[in-house]
């Protein structure tokens with residue numbers, strides 16, 4: 858499981874299977890997200906970012 862899913866204090870990140878090989882990708886629920894920035898710091902691949 859993606860580490861940022863469990864790092865989010867409000868449970869705003871879920872994993873979803875997308876693409877032809879149904880790979881797991883994290884998806885953020887914008888309504889729940891408090892923009893605390895924890896997932897940005899915790900993502901080991903630098904894939905989480907804020908626009």
Ligand code: SF4
Pocket residue numbers: 864865866867868869870885889890891892893894895896897
């Ligand atoms: S920025 Fe949003 S999605 Fe990321 S850890 Fe904080 S509340 Fe969760």
